[in-house]
Each structure stands twice: as C-alpha cells, then as structure tokens.
Amino acid sequence: MQDGQINEITLKRFPRYYGASAYIENLVFRFYPTPRAAFEVYEDGLVEGVAGVPASLLPNVWDNETLNLYTAPVAEMTMLYFNELISATVPFDSAPVRRALLYGLDRQALVDDVLLGQALIPATPVLPGTWAYTTEDVPGYPYDPAQAESLLRSAGWSRTRVTETLRNAQGTLLRFDLMVADEPTDLALGQAIAAQWTTLGISVTVRAVPPLALGAALEGRNYEAALVHLMAPGDPDPYPFWHETQALLGQNYTGFRHRRISEIIEQARLTVNRDQRLTLYREYQQLFMEEVPAIPLYVPVFNYAVDVRVQGVQLPPLMRTGDRFRNIAEWYVLQRRVIVSER
Structure with missing residues (x-):
C-alpha cells in the first residue's frame, strides 16, 4: 500500500x-x-x-x-440511447425514425475502424451467447442507408439537396446532440457515428462530458442521444431498464413505454420454468427490435x-x-x- x-x-x-x-x-x-x-x-x-x-x-x-x-x-453491452421525453425538439418518439438511425449505422465499420475488430455486434439487447439470446423472428438491421432514407421520408423528413440537413413540413431541422463520456474510445465512436448519420442528412453534434456528468444527465433525462455502457448479466432481467414504470424516475433513461413489453418483463420475473421464460424473452427481443428504443451497438x-x-x-x-x-x-x-x- x-x-x-x-x-x-x-x-x-x-x-x-x-x-x-x-x-x-x-x-x-x-x-x-x-x-x-x-x-x-x-x-x-x-x-x-x-x-x-x-x-x-x-x-x-x-x-x-x-x-x-x-x-x-x-458481460457488457454498449448502446445508443434516445431520449423520447424530448419529442417536442427531436423526434425520438417515432419508431420509424429510430429504425432509420439503425439502418443508417454501419456497426461493423465502427467495430473495425474504432475498436480494431475487438467487439461483437448483438442482434438484440440480450447478451449473445447466453441462454435467453435469440435471433429467431427478430428483425435484422443490416447497414442500408437507402432504407434509412426511405423511412425518414415516410416519417416526413426531406431535403432538396444531398448537402442539406433534413427538415419536416414545419421547417424544423433534424439535428441533435450525441453525448459521450470524455474518453478517447467513446469520443472516437461518437465522432464516427455522427459522420455516418450526417450522410443521411442528420446534423449530429458530439458532446464529450466527464463520465459522472454523463450519468447525471441520464438520470435527469437531460440529454438527447447518448452512448451508454451497460452491464449485461447472463440471466437477463430488463425490468430496471425497459419497464414503463421506470421511465420517469428509474433507470429507463430513454422514457420508452410499451405495455406489451412491460407485461412480458413482469411475467418473466414471475416464471420459474426456463422454457417458458425463453418464450417470453423471445417475444421481448422481437418487440424491442421492432421498436428500437435504443440501438445495441456492440459487446x-x-x-x-x-x-x-x-x-x-x-x-x-x-x-x-x-x-x-x-x-x-x-x-x-x-x-x-x-x-x-x-x-
């Protein structure tokens, strides 16, 4: 000592x-x-x-x-969180917009270029390789900028020139801040993510803050989008992170509320039989990746x-x-x- x-x-x-x-x-x-x-x-x-x-x-x-x-x-997963409680300024309450952001993100390039290949890309918010992880009937999101642009147009976001930022019918620009921890790898990831989304016509500003400040911003719901590192136990219990009762004061920092997902989480907590739990968690993963309240970025x-x-x-x-x-x-x-x- x-x-x-x-x-x-x-x-x-x-x-x-x-x-x-x-x-x-x-x-x-x-x-x-x-x-x-x-x-x-x-x-x-x-x-x-x-x-x-x-x-x-x-x-x-x-x-x-x-x-x-x-x-x-x-047993950790890095995710991109979207704050749905600020829908008046950023349309993160729109599932098509969230899907577009995922389609417009080349996660493999992020892993290869920033992390030098030292990560796995998960298909769902459940840790790959654990008993509850499944890709069965789970929507897939390969990198597809054309699909991303189509979803954004359908959601009412357009531009007249490829160099412009997308805007809606009211003239509001599609732009937001991406908050990351002030740490070299996270900052590099944030900048690479922003660069990819910029090609879609989305204006993203990377805000690097101390880790404690990032945690405080998440707890206070005082952010727009954020790069978040989560512990991912082998036996999942998504209740603290994705149950609707945790949207305002708990650890559901995105403010995401989905009645069926909440019901599944409740039932899985009360179910002892692993096969029955697996059936519940399979539906949970399917619905999560349809709604995309957050992007599972890498393990x-x-x-x-x-x-x-x-x-x-x-x-x-x-x-x-x-x-x-x-x-x-x-x-x-x-x-x-x-x-x-x-x-």
Whole structure:
C-alpha cells in the first residue's frame, strides 16, 4: 500500500484445495493508473501480463513477440440511447425514425475502424451467447442507408439537396446532440457515428462530458442521444431498464413505454420454468427490435496480454473479468532450460 492506495495483492496456492494442485505457487496483482502504464511496466520486465488492453494499445501487443493475446466477450453491452421525453425538439418518439438511425449505422465499420475488430455486434439487447439470446423472428438491421432514407421520408423528413440537413413540413431541422463520456474510445465512436448519420442528412453534434456528468444527465433525462455502457448479466432481467414504470424516475433513461413489453418483463420475473421464460424473452427481443428504443451497438471483448512463457491460459466468456482465472490451476510457467556442465 502506498499513499493509502493498494498497489499490490499476492495470492498464494492453497495447499489443501480439494482438486488438482495448481502449478503456480503465487499470483501477484499489481495495479497501475492506466493500461499504458501497465504495458510499459511489462516492457521493463516487472510483470508477466497486462489485463484489459484497450484497442489503442493492441498494435503494441501485436508487435511484441513475447506476448500472447487472449480475448473473450464480457458481460457488457454498449448502446445508443434516445431520449423520447424530448419529442417536442427531436423526434425520438417515432419508431420509424429510430429504425432509420439503425439502418443508417454501419456497426461493423465502427467495430473495425474504432475498436480494431475487438467487439461483437448483438442482434438484440440480450447478451449473445447466453441462454435467453435469440435471433429467431427478430428483425435484422443490416447497414442500408437507402432504407434509412426511405423511412425518414415516410416519417416526413426531406431535403432538396444531398448537402442539406433534413427538415419536416414545419421547417424544423433534424439535428441533435450525441453525448459521450470524455474518453478517447467513446469520443472516437461518437465522432464516427455522427459522420455516418450526417450522410443521411442528420446534423449530429458530439458532446464529450466527464463520465459522472454523463450519468447525471441520464438520470435527469437531460440529454438527447447518448452512448451508454451497460452491464449485461447472463440471466437477463430488463425490468430496471425497459419497464414503463421506470421511465420517469428509474433507470429507463430513454422514457420508452410499451405495455406489451412491460407485461412480458413482469411475467418473466414471475416464471420459474426456463422454457417458458425463453418464450417470453423471445417475444421481448422481437418487440424491442421492432421498436428500437435504443440501438445495441456492440459487446466488447476483454483483451488479456500474457507473456509467452505462461502456458495453459484459456479464456471462457466472462461474466466478470475475474473469470479469466477459472482454469488457473492449469496455468504453468515455462522455465529456461539450463545445461549444467560437470567436470
């Protein structure tokens, strides 16, 4: 501990563990202020691994022949929220407009260009790979700017020149702010999203704010659109986020209200049988992607850079980042072979 901060924790092998004894005797966690600082410490030879490598550092890892990179999806989903409570200024209460925004978004390009491919694209708001996730009868939204423009025209938004911003019959321009956390990756994502929507004739201004300010804006419904990171448990319970009773004071920050979706959420909470719950959650996902109160943008992957001498590492899907140690008993460290000469 230094200056009241824990900077190192050591775990020792438990000698009376009921299973096979682990090969590694001690596991030392060292904490650094930033991923870059941790990577620099690795280059100095003081650690054997760096957890949570961000996209900005991946080229450094790929260029380092002494590192293996392990990846696994994590129980988190990044979404684009639309505030339906401000429909007087921005038409986010219109499902066709929300669908148009999704059709007009090339999510794969965002993942490839901004996240360097280190994310999965979900088809629904439920975490992919979990028991409740399904794409059966769920509307799909491939990148289709022509379909996006058609939906916007049908909703009453048009322009006379491709360089113009869309406007409705009253002359109101289709423009809004996209709020993001003041963090390099989120800011880059926000700018890339705004650039894509601009080609549709939508004027988007990216507003970068501190994470705490973003949270306060969501709670106060004081935003127009926002880039939001959510924890996504393996056993979903959408009640806090999408039930209609949470639209004004709860965590349903979009203000979305849909009676049938709320009924499904209520029934799923009271149902024990998993097959019956799956049927309910299938309908929930179908309706959610028809209404699109928010855009499921991507599921991040956890990047774990480990020295090549450390073998046996396997990463399962991670409900928590600590799950990367699930098979720690099978890890081992290759020792340098020393040839001893006898006289």
